Every structure is written in structure tokens, then in C-alpha cells.
Amino acid sequence: MTWALDHLGDILARAAQHAWLAGLPLVLGLVIAVPLGWLAARQPRLRAVLLTTTGLLYTIPSLALFILLPPLLGTKILDSINVIIAMTVYTVALLTRTVADGLSSVDGSTRQAAVAMGYGAFARFRAVDLPLAVPVIAAGLRVAAVSNVSIVSVASLIGISQLGYFLTDGYARSYPTEVWVGIVACLLLALVFDLVIQVASRVLTPWTRAVAA
Amino acid sequence: MIRFEGVTKRYADASGADDGAGSLAVDDLTLEAPTGKITVLVGPSGCGKTTTLRMVNRMITPTSGTISIDGKDTASLDVAELRRGIGYVIQHAGLFPHRTVLDNVTTVPRLLGTDKRTARARAMELIERVGLDPAMARRYPAQLSGGQQQRVGVARALAADPPVMLMDEPFSAVDPVVREQLQNEFLRLQSELGKTILFVTHDIDEAVKLGDQVAVLRVGGVLAQLDSPAKLLADPVDDFVAGFVGRDRGYRALSFAAAPELSLTDEPTVRLGARADDVRAVGTPWVLCVDDDREPLGWVRAAAVETEVTRTLLHRGGTVASVSGSLRALLDAALSSPSGRGVVAGDDGRLVGTIRAAEVIPAIEARRDSTTEEATAR
Structure with missing residues (x-):
């Protein structure tokens, strides 16, 4: 506990870095996954291709991706952009299927009514399908958030500063307290992410709490 | 007036080969739904009644033939504009679960560019007109009963005051007591509004109750008989129609015979x-x-x-x-x-x-x- 208090400044700085490395890709991944999921939901053939490809992306080990990206992108190995891009890839991999499922889950008669009322494809997506898919997408986003927080810590192996540093450093120095601090900090960060997503989802979906009067 | 002229809808076979041998959903249908009247399409499943309905707002494209509304070929109109000018009511209402009753009803006027205040004022009027408590306006569809949802569905279809309404089994999913209420109120509304309505049902009793004219379709999308309900009950053209119209038709036909002046007995x-x-x-x-x-x-x-x-x-x-x-x-x-x-x-x-x-x-x-x-x- 004293160790944690003595190093509070360092812990918070690394936590902020960790939140950035895990959080920004979450937003970027969502922005990319929504149009991909929309395409997958509209075209059954495209769905198979897209979901298989994105599913495969998730199986690439993170360390390999962190090391493979710099030569591919022409970035420096220590640049945190590599981590951002790698985490975005994982987020897209997780969310494309969720978005597609969420958009397809809209009730048939609701969709039919929307078409019959003269909504064009895009307007219907924005005004009807997407808002109705929010609960499903939020659930997927929560999984991706936890997964991102966890995977980002691996980046300490390539020297990117974040909470994972306490795990590698504590292990190297045979100092379990430091490892525990790293683990607890990661957990807390994941909880904060989860909470933010849940609150956002609640704000966006007041109708899901409307129960039969 | 909605006019079908030689309308055919053929679906490709499962093989996908469109060699003209696919299954016929609607077969050379010629029919007129007169302005301000209720025309009911009735028939067993597979008779193409829903397909017929959905060809009017082009949710299904006919294989051949033309459908016109007030003389205008629907195929020549902008599809979104066409649909916004046609009220559409379906089974289970199909309300938007994420929008309040009020926002559901304002959907089409908002799509047409009516400002929010005007659209809402008109929606409130309609919500009351279809027999709902104005307090329901702020609720979400999940908070309403099936019958109430269906009323909202009708209000939503009427919101932009379309001259034409398409109704696809709108009262089938509610219990018989509520169904009768909805039917009676629908007739009352129609007597005030005088819309041109095409109404699909599989229920012959509903057809003869609501229709100014009833079109009986047989499997394969062939029009078997188009007549007034009274004529249909009194004089079915063939065994299929007679069988479909059902038993007790002699008795049921009396529904369309106004009671003459009879001398009544004073009752103590x-x-x-x-x-x-x-x-x-x-x-x-x-x-x-x-x-x-x-x-x-x-x-x-x-x-x-x-x-x-x-x-x-x-x-x-x-x-x-x-x-x-x-x-x-x-x-x-x-x-x-x-x-x-x-x-x-x-x-x-x-x-x-x-x-x-x-x-x-x-x-x-x-x-x-x-x-x-x-x-x-x-």
C-alpha cells in the first residue's frame, strides 16, 4: 500500500497512458465496425466474407502484431501509434459481428413499417436500425473494452509505457507488490470503461427501461 | 382510386432460373379500389393478397401489368414520395420501439418536412381520434397493450393525411373482443375520413363486415369474385367462393338487409x-x-x-x-x-x-x- 502511495504519480500517469491506448482504439474501432457491420447485415454473401476475415484478425497474437506493424506501416517500433492501430484492429474484429447482429435483430414488422413509410436505406439505418441496435452494440463494446485493457499491457514488452510496465518490472525485480498494483490498476481501469459504456448505453436507450404500465 | 391492370407477380423457382415457370403469386389481376371506399382482399394463405397489397407501394415489384393511383402509374413516381403518400398499417403494428407514441405518429410528417410543433399538434389530435388517452403520447410502445399499439399504428398511418391506405391484417393479432372494438372504430373513422382503403384479411367475417366491396382470391393469385358483401353471401360464383364464404351465409346475409318498418308490440x-x-x-x-x-x-x-x-x-x-x-x-x-x-x-x-x-x-x-x-x- 505504501509502495502504491509512494508511486501514485507514476501509476496515474501510466494509467492515463493505458486508458488512451485502450480507449482511442475502442472509438476508432466502433467507427470502422459500424459501416462494416451495416454492409454485413445487408449482404448475406458479404457477411460471410467480412465476419470470417475480421474473426481471423483477432487470432493474430498481439505481440506479433506490435512487431509486424512498424515495418508494414513504416513507423518506429517504439511509436505508440503501433499499439493504437493494433488495438483498433482487434476492436474491429470483435465489433463487426456484434454490429451486424444488432442491426439484423430489428423486428421484421418494424423494418417493414419503416420501408413502407418511405425511409431510404441510409435514413432507415440512422433513424431506426442503429438506435435499436445500441443495446447489442454496447454489450459487444464492453467485451472489447475489457479485452483492450488486457491486451494493451502486453505492449510493455516492446517498451510502450502503460500499466503493463508494473507487471514486467515487478516480475523482473521479483517484487510481487508491484505486480499486484499493476493488476489492480488494470482491473479498475476496465471497470471504469465498463461503467462509461453502460451509462452511455442507458442514456441512449431510455425505451429499454419502459415496462408495461 | 387504385387500379390494377393485368398485374402478375411471378417468383423465380428455388433453382433461381427465371424461365417463366416460377410460381405465380398473383395472376393477371385486374381490379379497381374505388375512391373513398374500403376494398377488402380476402382468401386463404398463398392467394397472393399480401403480395397484391405490397405491390401498390412498390415494396414488391410486379412482374408485369400496371398499378395506378388516381390515374398515375405508380412505377413512374419516386418511390419514397409514393410511400409517404400512402398510409400503411400492418399486423403487430410495427411501431418503432425506441420512439414514444407521439414520435411514432409524427414519423411521416417529419419525413415530409413538417415542422415539429405542427406535426406534434396534429399527432395529438389523431391519438385522441383513434381512441387513446392523450397521456399515452409520452409512453413507449412496449408500455401499451396490443390493441393500443394497433390504434397507434392507425394514427401513424393517418398522420400525413394520405388519400390512400394499405392495411395488412391490422386486427388479426388482437383478441376477439378488442378486434371487434377496433373494427367498429375503424368503420366510424372511415365514415368521417373517407379514405381509399385496400384491406387484406384471411377472415371472411372481417371482410364482409368492413368491406364496401370484397375481392375473394384463390390460391395462385386468381381473382375469384369481386362483389359487395351482400352479393358475395347471397350469390357466390363457384364452389370455392361458397366454401370460403362459409356456413350460415343465409343468416349472415341478413346483416346487410335493413330492418323494414315492422309493427312492434308495446312491452310492459x-x-x-x-x-x-x-x-x-x-x-x-x-x-x-x-x-x-x-x-x-x-x-x-x-x-x-x-x-x-x-x-x-x-x-x-x-x-x-x-x-x-x-x-x-x-x-x-x-x-x-x-x-x-x-x-x-x-x-x-x-x-x-x-x-x-x-x-x-x-x-x-x-x-x-x-x-x-x-x-x-x-
Whole structure:
């Protein structure tokens, strides 16, 4: 506990870095996954291709991706952009299927009514399908958030500063307290992410709490 | 007026080969749904009635033939514009679960660019008009019963005041009591609004009740008969239509025969609280009980009254016919009455008199004679 208090400044700085490395890709991944999921939901053939490809992306080990990206992108190995891009890839991999499922889950008669009322494809997506898919997408986003927080810590192996540093450093120095601090900090960060997503989802979906009067 | 001219819809076979041998959903349909009237499409599943309906707002494209609304070929119109000008009501209502009742109803006006305040004011008016409590406007669809959701569906379809309405089994998913309420209110609304309505149902009773004209379709999308409900019941063109129209059609046809002027018998009455002696003094085994406005409450068996007439003693089985009602209602009142005397009330609900089944029959006979002559004269 004293160790944690003595190093509070360092812990918070690394936590902020960790939140950035895990959080920004979450937003970027969502922005990319929504149009991909929309395409997958509209075209059954495209769905198979897209979901298989994105599913495969998730199986690439993170360390390999962190090391493979710099030569591919022409970035420096220590640049945190590599981590951002790698985490975005994982987020897209997780969310494309969720978005597609969420958009397809809209009730048939609701969709039919929307078409019959003269909504064009895009307007219907924005005004009807997407808002109705929010609960499903939020659930997927929560999984991706936890997964991102966890995977980002691996980046300490390539020297990117974040909470994972306490795990590698504590292990190297045979100092379990430091490892525990790293683990607890990661957990807390994941909880904060989860909470933010849940609150956002609640704000966006007041109708899901409307129960039969 | 909606006009179908030689409309055919052929679906490709499962093999995907469109060699003209695919299955026919609608076969060379020519039909007119007159302006301001309800045209009902009815038939067994597979008769193409829903396909026919959905070709009007181009949710399904016909293989051949043309569909026009007020002389304009629908294929030549912008599809979104066409749809926004047609009210559409479906089974299970298809409301947007994430929007309040009010926002559901304002959907089409908002799509058409009406400002929010005007659209909402109009929506509130419609919500009341379809028989919903204005307090419901802020609720979400999940908070409403099936019948209420269906009313919202109707209000939403009417919001932009479209001249044409398409209704696809709108009342099929609610229980029979609510269905009858919705049907009656729908008829009342239509009498005020006079929309051109194409209505799909598989229920022949609903078809003859609601339709100004009824189109019976057979499997494969062939029009079997297009006629007024009365004509359909009285004169089915073939065995298929006769079978589909169903039993009791002789009796059911009486629904469309207005009750003629019949001489009614004055009925002695008692009020609630009348003493046993006064009830027995009437001299008949069953005595009619009315309220202070002379509205019939029910029959009471004189022998069952110990001290005075109470509500629990009233027999509830008898129906009440209206003087301006149908022969069917008149006959039913007589048949359902425990005394054998059918209760007839005026349009204000007050008792006018009673009539026996034997007195209704001659009126039915007289009507048959006149319609047969009409038929032979043609």
C-alpha cells in the first residue's frame, strides 16, 4: 500500500497512458465496425466474407502484431501509434459481428413499417436500425473494452509505457507488490470503461427501461 | 382510386432460373379500389393478397401489368414520395420501439418536412381520434397493450393525411373482443375520413363486415369474385367462393338487409327495485326491466323475484336490436330473448317495443321475393 502511495504519480500517469491506448482504439474501432457491420447485415454473401476475415484478425497474437506493424506501416517500433492501430484492429474484429447482429435483430414488422413509410436505406439505418441496435452494440463494446485493457499491457514488452510496465518490472525485480498494483490498476481501469459504456448505453436507450404500465 | 391492370407477380423457382415457370403469386389481376371506399382482399394463405397489397407501394415489384393511383402509374413516381403518400398499417403494428407514441405518429410528417410543433399538434389530435388517452403520447410502445399499439399504428398511418391506405391484417393479432372494438372504430373513422382503403384479411367475417366491396382470391393469385358483401353471401360464383364464404351465409346475409318498418308490440316494463307483487301483476313469466331512461336492462323471471327486482336477477342473454339495424339483429334479438320477444330500442337506446321471431320471418321472406325478382330481371 505504501509502495502504491509512494508511486501514485507514476501509476496515474501510466494509467492515463493505458486508458488512451485502450480507449482511442475502442472509438476508432466502433467507427470502422459500424459501416462494416451495416454492409454485413445487408449482404448475406458479404457477411460471410467480412465476419470470417475480421474473426481471423483477432487470432493474430498481439505481440506479433506490435512487431509486424512498424515495418508494414513504416513507423518506429517504439511509436505508440503501433499499439493504437493494433488495438483498433482487434476492436474491429470483435465489433463487426456484434454490429451486424444488432442491426439484423430489428423486428421484421418494424423494418417493414419503416420501408413502407418511405425511409431510404441510409435514413432507415440512422433513424431506426442503429438506435435499436445500441443495446447489442454496447454489450459487444464492453467485451472489447475489457479485452483492450488486457491486451494493451502486453505492449510493455516492446517498451510502450502503460500499466503493463508494473507487471514486467515487478516480475523482473521479483517484487510481487508491484505486480499486484499493476493488476489492480488494470482491473479498475476496465471497470471504469465498463461503467462509461453502460451509462452511455442507458442514456441512449431510455425505451429499454419502459415496462408495461 | 387504385387500379390494377393485368398485374402478375411471378417468383423465380428455388433453382433461381427465371424461365417463366416460377410460381405465380398473383395472376393477371385486374381490379379497381374505388375512391373513398374500403376494398377488402380476402382468401386463404398463398392467394397472393399480401403480395397484391405490397405491390401498390412498390415494396414488391410486379412482374408485369400496371398499378395506378388516381390515374398515375405508380412505377413512374419516386418511390419514397409514393410511400409517404400512402398510409400503411400492418399486423403487430410495427411501431418503432425506441420512439414514444407521439414520435411514432409524427414519423411521416417529419419525413415530409413538417415542422415539429405542427406535426406534434396534429399527432395529438389523431391519438385522441383513434381512441387513446392523450397521456399515452409520452409512453413507449412496449408500455401499451396490443390493441393500443394497433390504434397507434392507425394514427401513424393517418398522420400525413394520405388519400390512400394499405392495411395488412391490422386486427388479426388482437383478441376477439378488442378486434371487434377496433373494427367498429375503424368503420366510424372511415365514415368521417373517407379514405381509399385496400384491406387484406384471411377472415371472411372481417371482410364482409368492413368491406364496401370484397375481392375473394384463390390460391395462385386468381381473382375469384369481386362483389359487395351482400352479393358475395347471397350469390357466390363457384364452389370455392361458397366454401370460403362459409356456413350460415343465409343468416349472415341478413346483416346487410335493413330492418323494414315492422309493427312492434308495446312491452310492459318494471324498474330495478320493483316489488315482487308488481312484477307478478304484469302477468307474463318474463318481464322486461328498464332503467330510468327507459333503456332496456334485461329480462327478469317473475317467479324468481322474492322481494324486489335486483340486478343479479336480470337475464343477460338477450341482445337488443336497433330500429335502424339489420334484419339479422332483429331476428337475433328475438331468438336470444328468454321470453321469445326480441327487444328493440331506438337510436337513442330507449325501448321502443318487442317483436317475435315469427313476425320477423315474413319480412325476410318478402325481401327474398324482391331480390329474386331483381336477379331474374337482370
